[in-house]
Amino acid sequence: MTKMSAGMKLAVVAFAVMLAGCETKPPPAPPAAPPPAPVATPAPSIVPGSAEDLRVNVGDTVHFDYNKSAVLEGDKATLQRQATWLAKYPSVRVTIEGNCDERGTREYNLALGARRANAVKEYLNSLGVSAARIDTISYGKERPICSESTESCWAQNRRAVTVIASGASS
Amino acid sequence: MRKLTPTLLAALAAVLGMLVPAFAALKVDVNQANIQPLPIAIPDFVPVTPADVAAGQNIAKVVRADLDRSGLFKPLDPKSFIDKVTNINIAPNFSDWRIITAQGLVTGSVAMQSDGRLRVDFRLWDIYGEEQMLGLQYFTQPANWRRIAHMISDAIYQRITGETGYFDTRIVFISESGPPLARKKRLAVMDEDGANPTFLTNGSYLVLTPRFNPTAQMIAYMSYIGRKPAVYLFDLESGRQEKLGDFPNMTFSPRFSPDGNKVVMSLEKGGNSDIYVMDLRTRAVTRLTYDPGIDTSPSYSPDGKQITFESDRGGTQQIYVMNADGSNQHRISFGAGRNGTPVWSPRGDLIAFTKITSGSFRIGVMRPDGSGERILSDGWEDEGPTWAPNGRVLMFTRTIEGGRGSQIWSIDVTGRNERRVATPGDASDPAWSPLIQ
Incomplete structure (x- = not known):
């Protein structure tokens, strides 16, 4: 998600709308409409210091190995960007949401999600972000973003997401 | 079936043609991994007045479902019953129940009291021993009829298995x-x-x-x-x-x-x-x-x-x-x-x-x-x-x-x-x- 262009995002939205449309009973098929041509409108500008800025331009999510809570090498650059961004917007406070895949028992995953959120908090803190600006919450396995029982889905669900609690520009 | 009478065990052994010393094979022991569910007949409870018919049917239905769910009992299909219970205070026709393979029989009656409470009586009969194993009476608000049914199931479960029941939970x-x-x-x-x-x-x-x-x-x-x-x-x-x-x-x-x-x-x-x-x-x-x-x-x-x-x-x-x-x-x-x-x-x-x-x-x-x-x-x-x-x-x-x-x-x-x-x-x-x- 971190490098997704605005154009791609629009395309994704259009696709989602089409899918949603398909779920209701379609009327008798009209002649197939040509797919909408890609529109080259400029991306709506993202407000610097906003939640969208953090999500799109910085990257709000890091992932974990199964049953593990260590920050992965490949995610350290994302957390470095988060730390730099938080230094630039000192009034922003964040909550780190720790999540797990479905392949763990409920209570253990609540504890594991807390471990993951805290691992991100400690890493950001080591990069100079004050711990007082960072809250954590664990959702265990209760907030998946992918519902298939496959390794690729589970990998997506094992994540910590940095969300703005207060102080964002809008 | 720790609490079953020796008479019943002897009768079961006779029916099954088994020479079983100490009747070991006939226990309904909840600890055993493979047991045959005990065939039990539970006719609709006898209504004392026509207004009690539905309550009598409902209570019997819940008791049948409870005992069936336990896996230890096999409630028999009421359509197969030969003897018709009209008065629970006289002994049933045991031979009629043996014909349909029942080993236990639950009879009950339901009566709305003048004070607005429901009176429920039931008896558990040992068909082969030809004797009553249990007889209990409950008074309750009519809205509580399900709990009475579960309490009856618990009493039957406990009398026959020797273990406390769990249906009124x-x-x-x-x-x-x-x-x-x-x-x-x-x-x-x-x-x-x-x-x-x-x-x-x-x-x-x-x-x-x-x-x-x-x-x-x-x-x-x-x-x-x-x-x-x-x-x-x-x-x-x-x-x-x-x-x-x-x-x-x-x-x-x-x-x-x-x-x-x-x-x-x-x-x-x-x-x-x-x-x-x-x-x-x-x-x-x-x-x-x-x-x-x-x-x-x-x-x-x-x-x-x-x-x-x-x-x-x-x-x-x-x-x-x-x-x-x-x-x-x-x-x-x-x-x-x-x-x-x-x-x-x-x-x-x-x-x-x-x-x-x-x-x-x-x-x-x-x-x-x-x-x-x-x-x-x-x-x-x-x-x-x-x-x-x-x-x-x-x-x-x-x-x-x-x-x-x-x-x-x-x-x-x-x-x-x-x-x-x-x-x-x-x-x-x-x-x-x-x-x-």
């Missing part, structure tokens, strides 16, 4: 609805047979892992209300919800002590989860574990002297036991894979748990010293067992592969009689009440 659980990526979870209670479901929260915030106190009046559970996950108490009588204590971080995985005066739970601090106990009268909090591993899922032994819990302090999620003051913490699970969610049986003899091996989650039991491990269920993801108050049946959450939701299932501690529990829609995290007083 309730289940607290999490009701689930909505798409896989936006599940709505509500706190709910229902009767053990799925009747009378009641929703206690509205689904606007996440709730998890509810457990009854010993009087079944109070529920400890975890709530995300206000996005501050913490253990709460729900008082069923007043409907009042109360956050338990004021901790800076997440509290979770609560469970009452056997005397109901304490709640043991996990508290997370700085990413590490340890086990604490709070005295509900003084609100004093005592920390029980101190290691840097995850410590959670605490559950008291029925005498309140020990606590079983899970910890990954040794590298993987495993089951431990400690004294109630936190001393003598020692690991008891050493088999393959990971083991979690230990729950001590109300009888004290076993600990039920979730066993995780190469991609499968199953319910198992072991002795409190870790010996005698047996795996009971075989789902794709079964977890979180809860015991019937007699320690003979377990319920648990079964998650269906592919984001297709969760169900509650039950299984006997023998590994027999695995069946889905009736719930209003998807459901998870069941906790069994004690027998209702």
